[in-house]
Amino acid sequence: MSKKILYKNQTTRKLSRNEKQRITIANLALIPSVIKNYIDTLVKVYRPTFTYKLKVEFFYYIIVTIIRRQNTYENKALENIPVALNATVLRGIKSDYNEYIDWLIEQEVIFKAENYVAGNSSNKYCFANFILPSLKEDSGSEIVEMEALKSNTIIVARSIEESEVYEDNKHLLKWFNDGLEIDFERAVTYIKDLSYYEGEIFDLTHKKVHWNHQILALHHKAFYATRNEESDFRLHTTLTNLKKIFKPFITYEGQELIGYDLKNxxxxxxxxxxxxxxxxxxxxxxxxxxxxxxxxxxxxxxxxxxxxxxxxxxxxxxxxxxxxxxxxxxxxxxxxxxxxxxxxxxxxxxxxxxxxxxxxxxxxxxxxxxxxxxxxxxxxxxxxxxxxxxxxxxxxxxxxxxxxxxxxxxxxxxxxxxxxxIESECIIDFVSRKIAKEYPEMPLFSIHDSLSTTENYALILEDLMPKYIFEYTGLTPKIEEEKWKKHHYQVDYVKRVELHPEWYAYNDF
CATH class of the missing domain: 1.20.920 (Histone Acetyltransferase; Chain A)
Structure with missing residues (x-):
């Protein structure tokens, strides 16, 4: 079989024109309690009058989307940075979406940080100074359902199995189930007591908002997955946006996870x-x-x-x-x-x-x-x-x-x-698919250029991952093991506690 035929057989199927016109959103979403309560109160007391029937869930959707976009690899600092919203998606959900955004701006929930200049930039939004102090003081979140946004063009996925990318990436996404767990209480305590991060002492309050959002998504099984062929084509999931400092708290069916990274x-x-x-x-x-x-x-x-x-x-x-x-x-x-x-x-x-x-x-x-x-x-x-x-x-x-x-x-x-x-085609569509076909019972999770499994399958993954990377590229890769329970940041944490006990409350890690 030629390389070309083999490759095409394993490439993710392109969406038809009709499928592209439909928008899939996750049913379960996490929204900060302080913002939800504020919006609910204002809607009840000063109900806004919009062109079409009010759907309060769309307010939640906008807030959750801003948080998720702030909670990305590009925003490593996890600051309250302005982020762009996809107007095509928003318009597909609610044609009068600008009325919802304008109302959130008027109520000082969000702030428009950059004006649109044709061909140069889009409107960008972040949380307004009015809401930030409350958001930082109360980092609790609530699970909300988006079923009310369902329409002829909107598909509300009640689980990750109903996401638009599930079937083409089932070999990886099927493991996002009840077996994937986070030690929530220890993770919460870790966040609460952390005051020293990546070599600096500074205000971590907004980071902690994002961190709490990450661990709550896992705790409540609010799993999601996206993969955009028009962009980086990477598989983005609840795990890919998880900060490394929380890896020691993650298990699958009670077992430790062990990963293998492609070096350089x-x-x-x-x-x-x-x-x-x-x-x-x-x-x-x-x-x-x-x-x-x-x-x-x-x-x-x-x-x-x-x-x-x-x-x-x-x-x-x-x-x-x-x-x-x-x-x-x-x-x-x-x-x-x-x-x-x-x-x-x-x-x-x-x-x-x-x-x-x-x-x-x-x-x-x-x-x-x-x-x-x-x-x-x-x-x-x-x-x-x-x-x-x-x-x-x-x-x-x-x-x-x-x-x-x-x-x-x-x-x-x-x-x-x-x-x-290239990375995505290699790791997601070739290497992980080959491994999953050979060992369908092996739990397998991807984080861009790395693959992870449970400890009882670790040696198999360690053997097969470089084998199939070589088969795809013709190059011999260097693979590095990463034990999630013994992540290097935990070592750094213990070391820094010993050096600077006044900065930490040590939690028996």
Missing amino acids: SQPFFLIFLIDSIINNNDRISYILSKVYSKKTYNSFMLQNLRKRLSTESFQEEYKMFKTWVLNGEIYENMESIIKPKKRLGSYFANKYNARKKVTEIKKVDDVRALMKGVIFTLFFSGIKTRNSNYKIFKEAFPNLVDAIELFKGNDNAVFSKLLQN
Whole structure:
């Protein structure tokens, strides 16, 4: 069987036009109690008059969507950042959706932070200063049902089995059931007593709002799953947005979970991408055509890439970089090029704060973390970045960086989307599907570039994951074990308690 046929048989089915016009939302949602009570009281006393029949559940839906969008990988700081709402989805649920948003703004529940500029930005919303103090003081949440929003165009999924992505990803999503549990009381106590996080002491109150939302979703089995072929194509679930600090509290049917991460996954998939273009791999051809427009993919970009990749100067640089990545020595070798210097016993990096639109100096724990930041800048910054480390690396690998910049074109975000699509096709649609077919009784959970299972299946997963990654890519991966119960953050926590007992209430971890 050819690679092309094998690949197509395992690709997630595309939705028909009629299916795309229908919108699926989860029935169960978590909303902060203080906001729900405030909205319920105002609706009862000062009932708003809208164009169509009032559905108070739509207020809840807007609030929950803002929290969920704030609770993403991009918002690592878990701040009250402004987030965009999908107007197409909102309009599909309620054609008069703007009246609901305007009412929430008038009641000082949310705040419109950025005006729409055609072609540049969308309206963005966050919680208003009026509601924030109450939200921080009372982090309790309530489960609400969205059944009232059901219509001819709206499907309300009463369980994860009814989500629009379930059938195509059943081999992973079927394990989101009553067996997946969190030690809720210990997790709540952990959040309550935590005052020192990621090397800094600062106000954690808004983080704790998000953390409570994450663990409550697991506690109440409010499972959800999404996968957008038009975006990163990653499978997003209740677990993918869970902070690592809560992994020690998660079990499946009482058993510890053990995960295996693909080390240096983004550089690894870059190597696969370049090798595949050189060798005309059908898998990559399909993904490229999906991510880029036909005009870009079929003409200028691909021609220029193949020309660039075939030069002797590129091959020289690429051979060295590829060796670093596959040997798991990329960060150590990059250090010898960047030659970072310590100041006051620590490393510091310039990081651009998109919300404040300024570059800030941030303390970095160690040189490895600093080099990871350099890779992140190399892959995901704009080609006009002024980052000094980017320039140093480009001087050492001018041809490699030029090739990466060709992938970025006028939009650096498209390269990130490309690598995430490759990762997702490999891990979700090939590796995990192969493992699930061979061992259908094995619980299997994905978190982007990693797969996890229960302790009694760990050795099987450890053996099969690199085997099938190699089968997909032709490259030998480095896999790293992660025991959820013994997550490194727990070690850090204990260590910091010993060093700074005045900052902690130690909870017998």
